[in-house]
Amino acid sequence: MPLLMMYNAKEKLDKDLRAKVFTFLGKLQEDDTAPGLHVEPMHNPADSRVRTGRVDQAYRAVLFKVTGKEEVMYVYVGTWHHDEGIEKARKSVLSFNPHGGFPEIEERDDPSTPGEAPASESGSTALNAKPxxxxxxxxxxxxxxxxxxxxxxxxxxxxxxxxxxxxxxxxxxxxxxxxxxxxxxxxxxxxTIRAKLGLDEAVEHDDADDDVERLKKASKHPLARASFTYVDSSEELRQVIEAGDFGAWRIFLHPEQRRYATKSYNGAFRLSGGAGTGKTVVLVHRARELWKANPDARIVLTTYTKNLADMLASNLRQLDTEVPIASAFGESGVYIANIDALIARVLKSAGADVTAATSAVLGRPVTHVNNRTDDGAWQAAIDSAGADLPEALKSPGFFSAEYSMVVLPARITNRADYFTVARPGRGVALNRAGRAHVWSVIDAYRASANIDGVIDYEEAAAVAAAHVDLAGGVTRFADHVLVDEGQDLTPARWQFLRALAPEGADDLFIAEDSHQRIYGQKVVLGRYGIKIVGRSQRLTLNYRTTEQNLRWAVAVLAGAEYSDVEGSDESTAGYHSARLGPVPELVPCTSVSDEYDAVAERVRTWIDDEGVAPEAIAVLVRDKSTQARMTTALGDRGVTAQQVDRGSIKAGHPSVLTMHRAKGTEFERVVLAGVADGAVPAAMRSEQYSEESLADAMLRERSLLYVAATRARDVLVVTWSGIRSTLIGPQSD
The missing domain is CATH 1.10.150 (DNA polymerase; domain 1)
Structure with a gap:
């Protein structure tokens, strides 16, 4: 019975063809001499071991037949239309890299030579130009x-x-x-390149090894595992084939990703990287690796929003159905929920014992910790107690930020403590009188909430953190905490996460990208008990979008200064994509109606004329009101679209999402609609209490457009009516 190894050909086969490939390879593993397979050698190939096999009348599989002393192994390269498959097979060579010893497949135009360098494709054609x-x-x-x-x-x-x-x-x-x-x-x-890619890791083999044994051993090299996988069961074969291009992350991990997913760290670790660089992939694989190392471990996998948490759960199920997803917080297995859901579960389980924590955070024992404050509470407190405030500080935005960034993480419960607390990064200087006026509003806010029997989300996080802290080692809920999209979390939420697991090896693993911070203020983790101290790495290769789309998105960030969660400058230097595609198209429109027409026509053409699956298309807009209008307008123009707010993307229709909701998604083709001045960036009236606050809000607006643009895998179209957004600027022309 032949052995089978799969190569990551990054195929995009339709469902029917994938099923035929599965059938073909299954029969190959049973009996490679079966006449219906038509496994045949090539005439004058670059590699004598190459074979083609008949998947159906129109498609051929390309394989390598490697023969050992007692075993035969087939390396499946991919499936192509008949003529293309024959040509692919003729050029393909399976070899062992002379530097690292790992297997790789390359194409050679002329079987007799390694190939000549093609002429440069750029406009730089000056005579005697030096490369x-x-x-x-x-x-x-x-x-x-x-x-x-x-x-x-x-x-x-x-x-x-x-x-x-x-x-x-x-x-x-x-x-x-x-x-x-x-x-x-x-x-x-x-x-440094060799270390990053794992090129120097040795492949151990004996001189007596035959070709099959050598291939088996070489396939364990980190770079081989990014491109080859050994298949020893029908179920594994099905998973690899059904994964296709979009699901390749489940099987083929980049050496750097695998290192971060499997390595043990003596404390908290931070993995940063731009959109599409695979941080979430590492996180999901790491959850499985931690469980495999200790099936009794309590592993928490969390992120900011429920939609992203649902995506993490779906990804983990796709990766490995054997990994137990815990049904209760604190049980062994992997417990997945967004962070506010975790907080709510801790508070619910605390019962009457929560009063010690509320006293520490709010200055009074309360039990109404599961009821949330209504919108408008800060404005009401300003109206009732803020008469002496400067006009610029009569802003809910200022008080919300002051409360979450200063008061709650420091557990300030009285005016005297507020007079002395440090306020790093707030950008608004307050003397003693100013602090007294601000505290009067905070006191009014707390008093009103107590009467109403509510606390806000930030208070809930601070109380939950205090509750776990005060209980000490008795009620820790986790052994390992894995955090996705860490850049969006607030200080109290970080304190809560720090409290969940005892400090030690592999306690916290944080994936974040400061360029994608679309919620909240800048946070420096060291101020909240999370010590990274050098345990930090950065991913730079984008697997999702094309180089052209990535350049456009990164240009949105140009000229702005970002800092990471350790307080250091964050750069986009080194960000590249592994794929090429068309340059993003900018479509100015004369009116909103004209823009609706343009978007509808583009989506209709993609579906009807180019055969793009409707669910592979998305229209992204700035806010919910624009989302509703766009969905209706598309329907009026004959394009039925689904308005996606919660839940997963369903097949059958293109999607209309807000840019915030689009976080964590990806589509083959994306329209960024309504990217006009006054809409992107938004007016940000609540942030105008200081230059620093306004500048930080502008960073979030840039990040939002960056996030939206990087949802596109292949094609990106940007539309607006009136004056285009200042964020896209002349660099996009």
Whole structure:
């Protein structure tokens, strides 16, 4: 019975063809000599071991047949239309990398030579122009020797006349070799690139190993595991085939991602990275690895919103159905919920014991911890007790931020303590008299809430954190806490998460991207008991969107200064995509009605003329009122769309989402609609109490547009009526 190894060909096969591939490979594993499979060698191939097999009359599977002393292994490369499959097979070569010893597959145009470098595709065609890498002192031989690149890739890289040419080469080269060129383009040293990709990890084998044994052992190398997977059951085969391109993350992990998913850390660890770099993938894999290491462990997997928590649960089920998803907070297994749901569960379980925590946080024992404050409570407190405030501070935005960033994390319960508490990063200087006026409003807010029998979400988080802290080791709810989208969490929520698990190895694992902070204020974790102290790494390769879409999105952030949750400057340097595509299209419209027409026509063309699945299309807008109007307008123009607020994306119709709701989603094609001045960025009236607050709000608006733009995998269209947003600026022309 032949063995089977699958190569990550990043296929996009339809459902019927995937089923046929599954049937073909299943029969191959049973009997590779069955005549119906038509497993046949090629005439004059680049690699004599290559074979093709008949999936159906129109499609051929490309395989390598590796023969050992006692076993035969097939490496499935992919399935293509008949003629394309034959040509693919003729050019394909399975080899072992001379630097790392891991298997890889490449195509050679001429079976007899490694290939010549193509002419540069850029406009830089001046006579005697020196290639970009050569100007820096690199040679093709050095790239082969130091990085293990193929000769063909090295020659192409050395033919690139400009950095832009080299980037195009890097993106066009599949897998780790393209990424190595991107890292070289960013100025990274050879030894650093090798460490980042795991190139120096040795593959151990014996001289007596036959070809099958060597392939088995080599496939365990980190870079091999990013492209190859051994299949030893029918169920595994089904999972790999059904995963396809969108689900490849379940099987094929980049060496760097695998390192962060599996390594043990002596304390809290932070993984940062831009949109689409795979932080969530690492987090889900890490949850499984922690469970495999200790099935009795209590693992909490959390994020800010319920929609994102539901996505995490779905991803974990897809990854491994054997991982138990705990049904109760504090049980063994992986418990998944958004952070406010976790807080509510702690408060509910506390019962009457919660009064000690409320006294510590609010200055009085209360039991109404499960009822939430209504909107407008801060404005009411300002109206009743804020007469002496400067006009600029008569803002609910100021008080909400002051309360969540200063008062609650410091557990201030009286005026005297507020007079002395530090207020780092608030941007509004307050003397003693100013603090007295502010405290009067806070006191009125608390008194009114006590009468109404409510507390707000920030107070709930602070009380829950205090409750767990005061109980000490008795009621810790977790052994490991994994946090996604950490940039959006507030101080009290961080204090709560810190309290859930005792400090120690692998206690907190935080995934975050400060460029995607679309809620709340800047937070520095060290102020709230979370000590990273050097345990921090950054991902830079985008797996979701194209290089063109990523550049457009990153340009939205240009000129603004961001800092991460450790208080250090955050940069977009090094962000690249592994894919190419069309340049984002900007569509100015003369009126709102004209914009509705343009969006409807674009969506209709994608579905009717280009065959794009409706659910692979999204229209993203700034707010809910615009969302409702857009959904109705599309329907009036013959395009039935689903307005998505909660829950998952359903098949059958394009989706209309707010930019906030789109967080965590991805679509093949996206329209960013209504990106006009006055809408994006929003007016931000509640943030105008200080220049610092307004600047921070503007950062969040930039981040929101960045998040929205990076939802697009392939095609991005941006529309507006009137004056376009200042955030997209002339750099997009």
């Amino acid at each position: 970009w890498l050569a100007e820096l002192g690199f040679s093709a031989e050095e790239l082969v020797r130091e990085l293990g690149l193929s000769e063909a890739t090295a020659r192409r890289a050395l033919a690139a006349l400009t950095a832009e040419d080299l980037l195009e080469v890097a993106v066009s080269v599949d897998g780790w070799q393209g990424e190595a060129l991107m890292l070289l383009l960013d100025g990274m040293a050879f030894e």
